[in-house]
Amino acid sequence: MSTNPFIRTVIEPFIIKSVEPIQMTDQCDREAFLKKAHYNLFQIRARNVLIDLLTDSGTGAMSSEQWAAIMRGDESYAGSESFARLEATIHELFGFKHVIPTHQGRAAERILFSVMCNQGDVVPNNTHFDTTRANIEFQDAEAVDLVIPEGKDPQAIHPFKGNMDVEKLRELIEKTGPEKIPLCMMTITNNSGGGQPVSMENLKAVRKVLDKYSIPLYLDAARFAENAYFIKLREPGYENKSVQEIVREMMDISEGCTVSAKKDGLVNIGGLLCTNDDILAQKEKDLLILTEGFPTYGGLAGRDLEAMSVGFREALDEDYLKYRLAEAQYLGEHLVEIGFQIIQPPGGHAIYVDAAATLPHIPPSQYPGQTLAVEFYLAGGIRTCEIGSVMFGKTAEDGKTEIPAQMELVRFALPRRTHTQSHIDYVIEIARDVYKRKDDLTGYKIIEQPPHLRHFSAKFAPC
Ligand code: F0G
Numbered sequence: 436m437s438t439n440p441f442i443r444t445v446i447e448p449f450i451i452k453s454v455e456p457i458q459m460t461d462q463c464d465r466e467a468f469l470k471k472a473h474y475n476l477f478q479i480r481a482r483n484v485l486i487d488l489l490t491d492s493g494t495g496a497m498s499s500e501q502w503a504a505i506m507r508g509d510e511s512y513a514g515s516e517s518f519a520r521l522e523a524t525i526h527e528l529f530g531f532k533h534v535i536p537t538h539q540g541r542a543a544e545r546i547l548f549s550v551m552c553n554q555g556d557v558v559p560n561n562t563h564f565d566t567t568r569a570n571i572e573f574q575d576a577e578a579v580d581l582v583i584p585e586g587k588d589p590q591a592i593h594p595f596k597g598n599m600d601v602e603k604l605r606e607l608i609e610k611t612g613p614e615k616i617p618l619c620m621m622t623i624t625n626n627s628g629g630g631q632p633v634s635m636e637n638l639k640a641v642r643k644v645l646d647k648y649s650i651p652l653y654l655d656a657a658r659f660a661e662n663a664y665f666i667k668l669r670e671p672g673y674e675n676k677s678v679q680e681i682v683r684e685m686m687d688i689s690e691g692c693t694v695s696a697k698k699d700g701l702v703n704i705g706g707l708l709c710t711n712d713d714i715l716a717q718k719e720k721d722l723l724i725l726t727e728g729f730p731t732y733g734g735l736a737g738r739d740l741e742a743m744s745v746g747f748r749e750a751l752d753e754d755y756l757k758y759r760l761a762e763a764q765y766l767g768e769h770l771v772e773i774g775f776q777i778i779q780p781p782g783g784h785a786i787y788v789d790a791a792a793t794l795p796h797i798p799p800s801q802y803p804g805q806t807l808a809v810e811f812y813l814a815g816g817i818r819t820c821e822i823g824s825v826m827f828g829k830t831a832e833d834g835k836t837e838i839p840a841q842m843e844l845v846r847f848a849l850p851r852r853t854h855t856q857s858h859i860d861y862v863i864e865i866a867r868d869v870y871k872r873k874d875d876l877t878g879y880k881i882i883e884q885p886p887h888l889r890h891f892s893a894k895f896a897p898c
Contacts, residue, residue: 444856445757445758445761446758447758447852447855447856448752448754448755448757448758449498449852452499457485457486458482458483459485460483460485460816462813462814464483465483465812465813465816466813468480468483469809469812469813473882473883473893473894473895473896474805474809474879474894474895474896474897475890475891475892475893475894475895476489476808476809476812476818476819476820476821477489477890477891477892478892479812479818483816484812484816484817484818485815485816485817485861486815486816486817486818486854486858486861486862487818487850488785488817488818488819488820488846488847488848488849488850488862489818489819489820489848490820490848490850491698491784491785491848491849491850491851492695492697492698492848493539493697493702493703493704494703494850494851494853495701495702495703495850495851495852495853496850496851496852496853497701497702497703497742497746498701498745498746498749498852500745500749501701501702501741501742501745501746501749504738504741504742504744504745505738505741505742506738507738507741508736508737508738508739508740508741509737510736510737510738511731511737512729512731512732513729513731514731515731515732515737515740516737517737517738517740517741517744518536518731518732518737518740520740520741520744521534521536521740521741521743521744522534524744524747524748525707525709525747528679528682528683528686528747528748528751529682529683529686529692529709530683530686530687531691531692531709531710531711532710532711532713532716533691533709533710533711533712533713533716533719534707534709535707535708535709535710535716535719535720535723535730535733536705536706536707536730536731536732536733536734536735536740536743537705537706537707537708537723537727537733537734537735538704538705538706538727538733538734538735539695539696539697539704539705539706540566540655540657540693540694540695540696540697540706541566541567541570541695542706542726542727542733542734543693543694543695543706543707543708544566544567544570544655544693545570545573545726546708546719546722546723546727547618547653547691547693547708547719548570548571548573548574548576549574549722550715550718550719550722551617551618551715552571552574552576552617552618553574553575553576553617554574554575555575555576555577555615556574556576556577556615556616556617557576557577557579557607557611557615557616558571558576558577558578558579558616558617558618558619558620559579559580559581559599559604559607559616559619559620560578560579560580560581560599560619560620560621560622560655561580561581561582561586561597561598561599561621561622561625561628561633562580562582562586562597562622562625562626562627562628563578563580563620563622563627564622564626564627564655564657565627567620567622567655567693579607581599581600581603581604581607582596582597582598582599582600582625582628583596583598583599583600584600586598586625586628586631587628587841589629589776589777589778589779589787589789589842590776590779591779592779592780594632594634594665594669594670595631595632595633595634595665595669595670596625596628596629596631596632596780597622597623597624597625597628597631597632597633597662598633598634598637599621599633599637599641601637601640601641601644604619604641604644604645605644608644608648608650613648613649613650616648616650617650617651618650618651618652618653618690619641619645619650619651619652619653620652620653620654620655621633621638621641621652621653621654621655621689622654622655622657623654623655623656623657623658623659623662623685624658624661624662624665624782624783624784626657626658626784628778629778629782629785629787630658630661630763630781630782630783630784630785630787631778631782632661632662632665632666632669632782632783633662634666634669634670635666635670635673635681635684635685635688636670638652638685638688638689639688642688642689651689651690651691651712652688652689652690653689653690653691653692653693653710654685654686654689654691654692654693655692655693656685656686656692656693656694656699657694657695657697657698657699658698658699658783658784659682659685659686659692659694659699659750660678660682660699660750660751660756661699661756661759661760661783661784662685662783663678663681663682663685663751664678664681664753664756664757664759664760664783665760665783666681666685667681667753668760677751677753678751678753678756679751682751690710690711690712691708691710691711691712691715692707692708692709693706693707693708694706694707694708694709696743696746696747698784698851699747699750700743700746700747700750701742701745701746701747701749701750701851701852702739702742702743702746703742704735704739705735705739705740705742705743707743708723755852759783759849759851760783762849762854762856762859763781763782763783763784763785763786763849764780764781765856765859766781766786766847766849766859766862766863767780767781767786768781769863769866770786770788770847770863770866773863773866773867773870774793774870775788775789775793775866775870776788776789776792776793777789778844784848784849785846785847785848785849786846786847787822787844787845787846787847788807788844788845788846788847789842789843789844790803790804790806790807790808790821790823790843790844790845791803791804791823791842791843793807793870793873794806794807794873794876794878796874797876797877797878798878799823799824799828799837799839799840799843800824800837800839800878801877801878801879801880801898802821802823802824802825802843802878802879802881802895803823803843803878804821804822804823804824804825804843804844804845805821805823805825805878805879805895806876806877806878806879807819807821807845807869807876808820808821808845809879809895810869810872810876811845811865811866811869814865814868814869815861815862815864815865815868817862817865819845819846819847819848820845820846820848821844821845821890822840822842822844822845822846823839823840823842823843823844823845824837824839824840824843825881825889825890825893826840826890827840827841828840847862877897877898878897878898879895879896879897879898880895880896880897880898881893881894881895882894882895882896
């Protein structure tokens with residue numbers, strides 16, 4: 436609450452029309468749930484979570500307009516009216532010639548890289564999201580991250596920490612040869628780098644370098660609206676442009692994009708692959724039919740396409756975006772006030788707490804991020820996500836020693852339009868309790884793990 440008459444609280448720009456009860460639990464219940472789940476938060480039943488901040492993907496609330504549009508869903512196999520409406524919306528908002536629906540972002544990535552990448556190719560990005568990297572590597576190509584140095588320093592303050600290092604891009608192209616670089620990606624906002632935005636100036640500078648070598652630029656545009664609002668707030672010359680104009684300008688700089696509509700599309704499922712290239716689009720549609728479905732539904736129901744059409748428009752609402760960014764900033768500032776170190780400044784969709792800095796007595800081999808995430812669940816039923824050595828630790832060539840991740844983070848991702856400020860205040864209260872006890876916390880060991888993507892199913896035990 437603000438006591439300054441000139442500063443008003445940024446309120447949720449919606450009222451609640453439909454509710455889903457939370458099942459209250461106490462610490463004793465949660466201790467039992469944790470033991471049963473072998474201290475892996477992915478193995479906890481959602482009904483036993485009070486505040487679920489595991490991801491902002493597909494977990495947001497749809498609006499009454501989206502639910503109304505769902506009733507209009509045309510479920511025809513071919514030529515669905517719902518697709519025509521989605522296509523018209525994307526033509527207007529993004530401007531790309533070809534609009535290909537997919538069931539989610541990674542399906543668009545798989546199709547794009549299958550069509551564009553060959554063995555030995557190199558794809559630069561500011562920072563690849565895991566599924567993007569995995570889909571490139573699946574083609575035996577190499578995914579290279581070229582974010583600016585500030586983007587790798589959690590404490591560095593920079594308005595656009597998601598920017599690409601343009602000089603490094605030029606060097607990479609010269610070293611590799613442009614014929615080995617079928618495309619360059621830019622992730623807006625940069626999720627793996629803390630949800631940090633990319634400036635319009637940087638997009639233009641990247642495009643200028645790529646033009647010299649005739650390399651196309653594609654956007655990983657999952658959080659396109661949040662990125663555009665950061666540009667409006669922080670980039671000189673954009674303060675009086677509408678978010679829609681900024682989105683269009685970002686898209687016009689690129690030749691196409693992949694989109695996980697589960698983020699700024701404001702839907703629970705859906706994705707897009709867009710391009711201006713006629714030949715590529717044909718190949719992409721041919722592949723789409725093999726695994727996703729006919730190009731006028733792409734692995735989705737007609738009603739999902741309707742919800743997307745409305746969602747993409749609602750995400751551009753500036754009152755919504757103001758509240759969205761204020762929510763993350765509010766949580767981030769309070770966590771810092773308590774004493775936590777976070778990736779600065781707060782990003783658009785999540786706050787990333789530096790668990791290594793909070794728990795310096797717990798070495799990476801005993802997973803400080805996992806320890807902190809488990810403690811938040813135990814203390815308050817809050818589910819967060821470890822992004823550290825559990826997720827990214829690698830086994831050395833001896834098959835035994837573990838190489839830790841670069842950072843030990845815990846992500847507090849904020850589902851869209853889902854929680855009220857008192858939910859966030861509760862998270863802050865629990866954070867204060869956890870922080871007080873931080874020096875007494877002890878780490879975890881892995882007692883069983885699968886060969887790949889171990890964070891989803893590994894079993895842990897306290898050290
Ligand atoms: N690109 C980015 C930047 C993402 O953050 C994600 C998903 C994807 C692509 C893949 O999209 O899930 O629809 O297949 N991020 C989620 C997360 C999973 O929790 O950050 P998808």
